[in-house]
Structures are given as structure tokens and as C-alpha cells.
Amino acid sequence: MKIENLSDLHVLVQTARCGSLSGAASVLGMTPAAASATLKRLETQLGTRLFERSTRALRITAQGQILLDYAQRAFDLLDEGESQVSEARTALVGTIRVAAPSDLTRTTLLPWLDEFLALHPGVQLALNVGDRPLDVVRDEVDVAIRYGTLTDSRLVARVLAQSRPILCAAPSYLARHPAPQTPQDLTHHNCLLFERSSRLHKTWRFGQNGKWKEVRVKGDRSADDASLARMWAIAGAGIIFKSLIDVRQELEDGSLVALLTDWETEAYPLHALLPSGRFIPNRVRALVEFLAGKFAKL
CATH class of the missing domain: 3.40.190.290 (D-Maltodextrin-Binding Protein; domain 2)
Structure with missing residues (x-):
């Protein structure tokens, strides 16, 4: 039996990201009971367990990981298709999820981000500030601003500034x-x-x-x-x-x-890091170019 409702895959993706059904339900705006029922429906349709459940943890199975990888790619392709269909529109729209160091954000980035949002009123900013770097791929960050050399092969880097x-x-x-x-x-x-x-x-x-x-x-x-x-x-x-x-x-x-x-x-380079396997929306590319231009003027 095939998957009957592609939106059910959102529960799979968010459960894997949050590590719990309650966390996924909170993100998706549904009850934990509804999220649990959706996951059970998926497992019934596919004839396999997607998560191993215990009283303390929820661990994705090998089969669940395979489906998760394809689901994430499918959602990325849908985002790309929507962007290409609407590329004739000049206005940028949508949310940009940015992770940045605490001090750089306070001393430098905040007024620039305000300026970017004023230029593009259709864009929303979700800013994660901290000196403990997020996993750009796992945590669904669109762009991470980080000091230091690139060590993660899953990412592509754009040098914003060379500092010391x-x-x-x-x-x-x-x-x-x-x-x-x-x-x-x-x-x-x-x-x-x-x-x-x-x-x-x-x-x-x-x-x-x-x-x-x-x-x-x-x-x-x-x-x-x-x-x-x-x-x-x-x-x-x-x-x-x-x-x-x-x-x-x-x-x-x-x-x-x-x-x-x-x-x-x-030298201590400052990079904009983007996930290499994910479609990069125009709004994210525009922000990176905007920040690169600002740093070039420092």
C-alpha cells in the first residue's frame, strides 16, 4: 500500500528532528495523539516500523531513516518548484532561519538584518543566537554565520570577511x-x-x-x-x-x-554556511549577498 497523504510525512520529519512525538506535534500545531495516530498510519501503510519506541526514547529505525531522507529531499524539491513558479515576482517572501554568534549579532548584524527586513517586507527572520553552533542540516538552519574553517563536508561556505x-x-x-x-x-x-x-x-x-x-x-x-x-x-x-x-x-x-x-x-575567517544538498531559496541567497556587501565595506 502506498502513502495516502503526503502531509503525513511532515510528522515523520518533525518527529525525527524533535526526537519526540510531543515535540513534533507542537511544531505542527496538532495534538500528540493525532501525531501518534499519523505515525501509526504511515507504519501500517508501509508495513514497517519507522521508530523504535520505549518509555524514555524514540529512535528512528533503518527503514525510517531511508524514508526520512527521501521525504526531506521531496520537500526541498517542492520548495524549489514553488520558487521557480513564482520567480517572476520580484519581491522576496518567506522565512529565513539564521544562526549567528552572540557577540557578532549584537555588535554588527542586528542593524544590518533590520535594514534587510525593511528592504524586503515579505521576509520574516527566525534568528538563533549563540556560541554553540547548531547542526545546519539537522536543525533546519537556512544559513549559519560562523567564524573558523569549514570542516563539515555537508556544507558550502561563502567567505564574508577575513578577520583576526x-x-x-x-x-x-x-x-x-x-x-x-x-x-x-x-x-x-x-x-x-x-x-x-x-x-x-x-x-x-x-x-x-x-x-x-x-x-x-x-x-x-x-x-x-x-x-x-x-x-x-x-x-x-x-x-x-x-x-x-x-x-x-x-x-x-x-x-x-x-x-x-x-x-x-x-586569520579567522567569517563564513556564511549553507547546506550543500538543500535547495537555497532566493531570499536566502539575497541575504547572504547583502551581508557580504556590508562586510566588504567594513
Whole structure:
């Protein structure tokens, strides 16, 4: 027996993404009982179990994973077809799901995103802000803005900017502590730490005359939100090692002072990451181009 209602596949997809029927039901605006009945109907029609159920967990079966992969591709193709049918329309419409680092969002992206939405009133923004990167493919993110090199073969990357981390501190901190003259001096300073790619960034790297050295730093506070580390630095709590993009305003107004400027730091590219196997709507492409143009002017 074939699948009678293609919309039932939405329950399969959302259950796999949410890890529970109740989560899928919440996303789809239906009751958990209705979601459970839909899933049972699919399994009956196909003659196979799509999920293994227990009192604590819901795990997709091998057969369920096969159907899930095809269902996701089918929905992507439908999105592509709808876009091509309506491509004569010049206005962009629909939701763009964006994931971005916390500090970059607050210092740089927010006014640009506001400007993009003002230019395209048919577009809605769903913004996920945090320094623990989402899985772009699994979490259905349209575009993720991330620092660092690309390591996931399922993604394609567009370089938005080439930045470097810069060492800096507030004048109030430097009034109490002599400024470091070498990277090794940082071991005697209070260094403000934050997570990067879900790991605490406490090994700082500097180069001079072609030679590089790493310094293991420590401090009295750390955060999983890099914007908090920047705020601590501005308040005079310690030294921060942060992307120049994120602290450029503070360096310009003097609330932070650059340190060890005769030492190099490694390039830290900023990418827009997109899932390679998924159709990219025009609204998403337009946003990436818009942001690339903004970063080019920095």
C-alpha cells in the first residue's frame, strides 16, 4: 500500500528532528495523539516500523531513516518548484532561519538584518543566537554565520570577511596592571575566556618574524556567551582576545585599547554556511549577498 497523504510525512520529519512525538506535534500545531495516530498510519501503510519506541526514547529505525531522507529531499524539491513558479515576482517572501554568534549579532548584524527586513517586507527572520553552533542540516538552519574553517563536508561556505583576533583591555584595567610586553606576560594577567565552537578558548597564539608561540591563559571568569566576555573587558575585569570585527567600535571610542600590536595573530575567517544538498531559496541567497556587501565595506 502506498502513502495516502503526503502531509503525513511532515510528522515523520518533525518527529525525527524533535526526537519526540510531543515535540513534533507542537511544531505542527496538532495534538500528540493525532501525531501518534499519523505515525501509526504511515507504519501500517508501509508495513514497517519507522521508530523504535520505549518509555524514555524514540529512535528512528533503518527503514525510517531511508524514508526520512527521501521525504526531506521531496520537500526541498517542492520548495524549489514553488520558487521557480513564482520567480517572476520580484519581491522576496518567506522565512529565513539564521544562526549567528552572540557577540557578532549584537555588535554588527542586528542593524544590518533590520535594514534587510525593511528592504524586503515579505521576509520574516527566525534568528538563533549563540556560541554553540547548531547542526545546519539537522536543525533546519537556512544559513549559519560562523567564524573558523569549514570542516563539515555537508556544507558550502561563502567567505564574508577575513578577520583576526586582537588582544585588548580597558584603560581602567591597564591603570591597575602593566600592559603585557610579550605574549608570555599574559600568564600574569586576568584573561577573560569564552567558548568557541563549544570549547573554552584558552590557548592564544601569536607570531613574530615567522615564528609562532602559544600561551595557555587563565582568568577568574569564563562564559559560553562571548558578548559577556566583551562586556567584562569593557568594565575593566581583564584582557580579551577577540575578533577585530567584534571590538572595532570599542577600539574606535577608546573603551578598549589594543595590546601587543607588533605581534601577528592568525586569520579567522567569517563564513556564511549553507547546506550543500538543500535547495537555497532566493531570499536566502539575497541575504547572504547583502551581508557580504556590508562586510566588504567594513
